Amino acid sequence: MKITKGHFIIGLLLLAALAAYPFFSGVVYTNLFVRFLIFALFGASLNLLLSYTGLLNFGHAMFFGVGGYATALLLEHMPNAGLLTALFVGASAGALLALIVSPMLVRVRDTAFALMTLALNQLLFIACLKLRGITYGEDGVGGFSIPPLNLFGLVSVDITHPYNFFYFSLCIVGLGLFLMWYTTRTPFGSIMIGIRDNPNRVNYLGFNLPFSKTVIFTISGFFAGSAGALFALFQNLVSPDAVMHIQNSFTAIIMVFVGGIGTFIGPIVGAAIMTGLENLAVRYTEKIFLFNGLLLIMVVMFFRGGFVGLYNLAKAKWGSK
């Protein structure tokens, strides 16, 4: 696709709209947007495994959770650590966990992979509740000081303000999404798709399959961890229920499917739809599961391409006229 002047102008307008968003929407909807951003990043990191590598991870929340806990605990014990340091520590924790569990995960695939990740997630969840000395049990780590964003020692921005946090997370998530997108465009991205479509061929081509998988897990874990870290900074609280729970993994899977599996933009669209729906559902009904469940069934039954797939279909049908 060639980038035309039109694209450039649309891009600029979009950027301007995003920049002005908080001033039109107020605090509640700014916070809602931040939640969307965090889940877009989290969903996209899961998508690296799901769409590009074909691995259904039921335990993606563990990377998110470990990232959140690492950032929160760092700031709890070392309040002077910088903001970006804390964020990086969270992301690295996600990557590190992925590296640790990789040897167990590279050997299994399909259903066994899904259930293995589920078991690992569950183990970490229980550990979070049990290791009360470190994690403060179900109370979670909260109320830690959130350092200001220090830009080259010139300006210091207080990101506890909702609007500032909005811009901060917009930059971080934007950067994260760009890096992931870039990864899928590199030759390594092709290996990922190869693993999905024909793992044996990847092996025959001389790429070490377990090693390649480990690299993918680590990248995915890194970005899931950074989403978790961002969540910790946003909520100023991490608790087993909020970050480590298996439900978080399911949320991310739902987002990928609703948005459109097999595309890069899918989970981002899915995150937007699900955050919006959840916000509506909370107001008008207490049956959130019914909503999500029906949506999942509909998507899998009738439009497996998700909303992105629907859009493409519509474009093919009416766009060509």
Place this chain on the structure above:
Amino acid sequence: MVSSKKIRYCLSVAMFISLFLLAGIVPAAMSANASFNIDKMSDMSDFDPNAVQQPTGDTIKIGYMAILSGPGASNGELFWPVINWVAHDINKRGGIVVDGKKKLIQIIKGDTQSKPAAAKQEAERLILEEKVHMFWGTSGSHIAKVLSDVAAKYKVPFMNCLALSDELMNEKNFNRYTFQTISNTTQWNMALAQYYADRPEKNFYILCQDYLYGHSMGTAFAKWLAVYKPDAKIVGEDYHELFLKDFAPFLTKIMAARPDVLYTADWSPDGNNLLRTARNMGFSQPIANIYITDTDTQKALGVEATKNLVVCYPFIIGDNPQTPAQKKLMTEWHKRWLTWKAPFNKLIYSWPDVTIGQTLADTYWMFDIIERAASTDAEKIISVWEGDEYEGLTGMHKMRAEDHQAIFPMFVGATGYPTKEVYPGAPYADGFSGINKVTTIPAEKCTPPIPEGLKDRLKNK
């Protein structure tokens, strides 16, 4: 020259005025001894928890923070009739005068989902969007802590009438906007330990849920038992995972240790499963508990299985003396309950006892505070509530100014059958063993120490 007639006239006018002033001052001074006044209660015959009409517009908005979705949603259902009962009552009286205007009460639901992050998000939405004046809630100490933080951040008062943790109001977590009207872990265990101090049971087994709350309850009981009953022995102490699948292994272990009393702080479903498995396995010793009070489960288990339960709580009805106000409120509620449809036709709603009674009494206190503050302004509410003494349904409730912990008498009730008819013509417990023998632990005997760092909080001002 001023005539004596004129002087007399002036004097009589002055006297008249001062009499008027006195007439105004005296009731005002008397109202400092605030109390629950049953005579003011409206005719509640049109109250139906299934069809609550919330007033809108310029109202006093109360954020009802409870678990409304997910597996724990029975929590949100349980307290819905309670808060709406009080709101209905007051609204029928015409509302409360706040900031010079008579306003009705509007209850706005907030779903905590029993998850800290969700609770935080929802609480902020209620403040920023719905503009609630006060929070009411909430089950789970970790959720209450989040709410308390949000309350402090946005300066919205929060009545914690459900979460027990000591840590909520300690030096680290205390904030001026949160008021704890329920007993904390220390009060609860002090009361229970003193109950056993005068009784023959010596061997205790502690079985609680394996997370922060369970551990702090178990540890606190062992601590206060050692204080009040030095010859008591803890013959075993175990913590089981939440939503335990099978209690039989634990019970085998417990029965082998032969305790006189099994102590548990489990809530449902664990509490119910524990009781049921225990009785099915022939463990008939007393089970001292806090939340195994689900009447519907008790009825299903029957008379024998529900004997020998010991419940400790700030609100229990049984053979203990009850005020006429309490009797009237309870009978009125029960009369209304007979007309309620599902899900509020369940037995647990039949009498406002234990949690329902306590939250009902606390909610009346909360609105009394707003009425006396004559404002929804946080500072005015704080100044009235700090150090407030309120003659509630079960006795004097005092809001300790230093740490915002309410101090009041506690009750320990034991179940038996047939349950003494507390209310003539209406069986309190039919087909199961209800609470009948109630021991009152006076407030001064279960007053927890003020956290060290908060003792001088008000002196520094």
Place this chain on the structure above:
Amino acid sequence: MKIPPSDRGTIMEGTAFILLTQGIHGISYGLVLFLAASGLSMIFGLMDILNLSHAYLFMLAAYFAFSIAQVTNFWVALLLAPLAIACIGMLLERYLIKPVHPFGHTPELVLTLGIGMVLLEVVKSIWGTTMLTVMPPESLQGFIPIGYLKYPVYRIFIIVFTIIILCGLHQLFRRTRFGTIVRAATVNSDMVSALGINVPRIYTLFFGFGTWLAGLAGVVVAPLLSVHPGLADQVGLDAFVVVVLGGLGSLWGAFVASILIGLLNTYGIQLIPTVAPLITFSLMVLVLTVKPTGLFGDRQ
């Protein structure tokens, strides 16, 4: 372990009694797990579907048991509730799962996850969220003495009942035409189809049979645990562990894994209570790391 003085001199030492009782507890819980997991494992074996809504059907059966037992009694519930669940299962397979089957494992897992969520919400709208209690039938209440400990009759009933079901399953697969077709289809469904047998119909029937077993488990569990919306997660996770641990599709593996999990659970509580909750999942991770196909499985 201290033995109470009054019991010194009994036939066996106290500790042995306790360990024996715990063993029976472990087996009875393990068998409940097996009942819940067997359908899941068999369906995977034949149809290559991991039905994540299995646990929710199991929970639904417990709710059915509650409602039926209220009107009639436990035995009627034991008969009717699993049949109702089997019907629901067959409808689900016919109209939802079958159309998605050609698209692979991932959409299927996500679909059954969605079905589970809907079932959970349906249960909540019909029965509410409070705890419901189902009592064992009169004839199975009470207990039999084991030394100075007592053992509930109902748990003995569970052991006997499950063993009868297990034998029935064995007979079904070895002796009946249905069993022969199923075994053949597991190996090569195309060949069976070529022989003129309607394989999709066999699949639907078999799916119904698998969910019937889940229904049985739900009814049997109801008098043991409170019936509430968390029941599916409470027992369901363990059932998945059993299926994966034993080897996907291996009924024998599921049986061994169930008993193993049951025993580890009870002896864990007796001997090392602080780490007991971690045993199940640690074991699963350990086994899958060493042998990705599970204890007795030959595929992933």
